[in-house]
Amino acid sequence: MTGFLRLADGRTLVEQLRLQLGNIGSSVGPTIGVALLLVWVLANDTNALALRLWAGIVILIKLYCARDARRTLAREISFERAPRLVWRQMALNGIDAAAWGALAWVTLGSTSTAGSILVIAVLAGVAGSSMSSLSPVLPVFVVFGTIELAVLAAKLVLLGDPAFNALGAAGVLYVATLLGQARNGARAARAAIDLRFENLELIERLRIETGHAQAAQLKADEANLAKSKFLAAASHDLRQPIHAQGLFLEVLARSKLSAAQYDALANARATWHASAEMLDTLLDFSRIEAGVVEPQMQDFQLQPLLNRIENELAPQADAKGIVYRSRETHAAVRSDPALVALILRNLVSNAIRYTDSGGVLVACRARRRELLLEVWDTGIGIAPTQQGEIFREFHQLGNAERDRRKGLGLGLAIAQGLARALGHSLSLVSVPGRGSVFRLALPMAQAGVASGGLEAAAGHARVFDVRVLVIDDDEAVRAGMKQLLTAWGCECDVADSIEDAQALARAHPPGLVISDYRLRELRTGAEAIAALRAEFGEQLPALLITGDTAPQRLREARASGVPLLHKPVSPNELYRGLTCVLNDLEIDSAFAVLEAVPVQTRRRA
Incomplete structure (x- = not known):
């Protein structure tokens, strides 16, 4: 009871x-x-x-x-x-x-x-x-x-x-x-x-777990934002001296040097290229995060692109003692050729980096209305548990010591981000110890395309007959730009602020303005160019150069409508940029214009 x-x-x-x-x-x-x-x-x-x-x-x-x-x-x-x-x-x-x-x-x-x-x-x-x-x-x-x-x-x-x-x-x-x-x-x-x-x-x-998850997400977002800000700041600060270094090396290359000095110069330029390549990788990733990648869709043939990638990267395979092979194709696809080239470059570089014996094969295979662009390798392979992780930024296999020769771990993240921006699928099949294959699905072109769509004719060096006004708050960059532009036949004035630039322009009206994007007192090169165009006419040719990789800065620079190059700018890129703006030609607004490298026939499967 x-x-x-x-x-x-x-x-x-x-x-x-x-x-x-x-x-x-x-x-x-x-x-x-x-x-x-x-x-x-x-x-x-x-x-x-x-x-x-x-x-x-x-x-x-x-x-x-x-x-x-x-x-x-x-x-x-x-x-x-x-x-x-x-x-x-x-x-x-x-x-x-x-x-x-x-x-x-x-x-x-x-x-x-x-x-x-x-x-x-x-x-x-x-x-x-x-x-x-x-x-x-x-x-x-x-x-x-x-x-x-x-x-x-x-x-x-x-x-x-x-x-x-x-x-x-x-x-x-x-x-x-x-x-x-x-x-x-x-x-x-x-x-x-x-x-x-x-x-x-x-x-x-x-509710508590949701709160914890939201707090963790907020913390992760804050950490990601802090990471992005740090990378942007570090990248900008590193780009300034490396950009100036490239200009001085180009000027030095035009001087009379002894054989030993030329060897030292070659080593210095190789080191400069390695540093510039790492910074460009960070820039590519920042562009994707910023959402400023706007594909320019067109029909083009794949073979010229495959030739270009092979000429660029096959020497790396030769240096490792592995075979680089690519199969000939007459296929044409519809996409952005510059972005597809960057995706393929990252996939092939990754395949070469993780292959020590055997080789790398680039091939195409038709499937219904798509063309599968495939990169095969006989490298270390990727375990199933890692196959979803390798597309994360800064994630690398077998590089616990962070050897810079193995890159930054951004190549596959960039490839995936670009594929997503293009609306293409990028997939992976891999067997640990046997190798991997990455497949990029591209839509077939609807009509025939003339060959050589990607081949750029090598320009003949010429002297510019123009007065250039350079605006940059870094003294080394101003000095390097003035020496290089003078070597190209330009009359060159340099200024470190908008006010100085306006005063110089009134004394010597420029035919071209080249300005750094970030200037002192939180002012920008876009403001400087707008002020000069208001005084000397809207048709005044201009070129922006920036070392910023912060997403917001990239969006602001892009919104200015002025052609944009990214530090460190190689002398070839600067030369092409001057040629384009002086002849009212469009500079590729998504990524740097492809190098005009003569196509040579290498190993064909």
């Missing part, structure tokens, strides 16, 4: 009380109606006064219980207060049960047989309805049912009628049945309450 009546603990008991107290208000109306009906039906000269008094007491008790429940619910029910409230409800409902049981004492023996049956039916109905409303707190219903039955049974025994004794026995069985149902109802209510709390706890844990 103790276990049967044991109260729940803490918050579950509080919710059981709330549920039981909330049921009281709905029983006020039926109680008043039933009491008044009984008075109207059962009242006679013998019991009228007692019956009216009984009805008034029952109605007052119910109204008081409802008011008490409303006040209790309006206040916070603490865990400590809950057991006391249970005892209070047991007392109030015990009184209510005694009042209902008193109906038998008021009416039985003073009313007809039909009236007695009505009284027994009403008391049974009250017990049944109380079971549904009081069972959430089982001890409260046990008190109500027991007291009501006891008061009724006492009257039935006193009447001494065998029929009433039988009714009393039936009443005991009825109340026992109600107690069993009440226990089941109490268990169901408790289970529902516990489930609700479990759901709330789950929701709270989910």
